[in-house]
Amino acid sequence: MDFKELQYVLSIAKNNSISKAARELYISQPSLSKYLQNLEKNLDINIFERIGNNYNLTYAGERYIKYAREILRIKKDLDDEFSDIVNNKKGRLNVACSIIRSPYLIPETVPKFKEKYPNVDINFWEETGSNKLDELVTNGDVDIAIFNYSENNSMLSCELLKNEEIALAVSKNHPLANEGKKIEGCKFPWIDIKRFKDDNFIINYTDQKSGEIEEDLFDKLNIKPKVILKTRSVECAIRLAACGFGVSFSSETYLKYVNLEKKPIYFSIGNPKIKVKLFVVYRKNCYLPQYVQDYINIVKETI
Template structure:
């Protein structure tokens, strides 16, 4: 059993189908089928249940796959560390961003990184914060940048910057008149109870997005059930709709700073008295962080 064999098992698990796995591995289907039969014979138990054309891991298969991922992650870290020791001028870095962050951060940070390390290739993975967490833990990416998640004992975070999540709406929205200055708030404070009292429609991000998690928690803490009129992962669309007085929404300051909208928006602090958020760099705890990852973190920190 070698590293290549482990990667074959993971490919079958990922694709759930021998034909698709063989295609991804540039093998013939009979070759991969024979490999699996020999491996299961060696183990003494089937690693997958065959359900039609689908290959679903058995319990032993799940344990085998989990350990295979650990072993391959350790090999990846070893390769990275050895590469860093030998030279700093080449390599591969896998970085994750939520799509909106990537829109304005990548054009400002990647050219700087490339000018310093022209032989280092960066692969960008855009996804929700929750999926980026999974990718960090399974070793698919080296680090990610997003709003700080709930504590995870297996993920290390470094604070890049502090910002505030704000409630935004059109200046024509009558709720604006209920806002007032409050100590500790960067913007006029608006009590969320007014959203319910005036049956205000709220545009929300999808449940797997970090801002949505924070907003849901905020409503629960204040025992409020919002009138959700739309759910979308498109943050810019949220802002455009709110600027046209189609509901209100919650967006972090940095996103708003990089948006050029046709119509103006009003910003309001919400919470007790506001809702601060840390923007962080995240990576797997107790694992080797490549040299170029630490360098890219520095560039992102300088940008923000």
């Protein structure tokens, strides 16, 4: 067994197709098909079940994939550690974050990182649903993920980056726009969100961490919101709130970087405020090269 063999099988499983895997691996389809046939013959098992042009994993294939990922993860840890020992200057960093955070996270952190590590490649996986991010880390697709992690995966470790306050965005022309109170510890004027129970709400989808947070908030406050629109874009929701189309939510970190010509009023909400934890998440007991740790420090300084 060699590492190329593992990568070939993983690519076929991921793409569910020989032709797509061949394109991804930059080899010919006949060569990849022959390679798979020889592998299955040598192992005396079928890794895939062929249904038309689809390649579906058998039970044996599922077990193969599980160990293949683990073997490649261990190899990567070894390669990273050796690279760190030799010169600590070459490597690759794969980062996952939500597509909501990427517009400010990438431009604010990558130039600083590349200035320090010009020969370390950095790649971003931007997901529309934050709830997929822990899976990317668990599977070894990325080294770290940055999101509002719920700390419920025994295979992962996390490091707190920031306690983020959740703010309510309201049009400057809203009847309650000037009703906020200054409360110590709140970033914005505070208001009782129950006063907006009859307003239209613009919210995110619940497969996004922001939408999940909003749903939890409504449940805790026993509010059944009148949802006028669902969107995956926090900026879209804020812009609509600024125009008086409804009210919406956002984390303070996002508000730090969003640039709007027509700005809404922001309120702190809760008792006295709603906070969520922003984490950097990585696989438990894995080796983190120095450049990964330095990138995490850059993120901490930025947000």
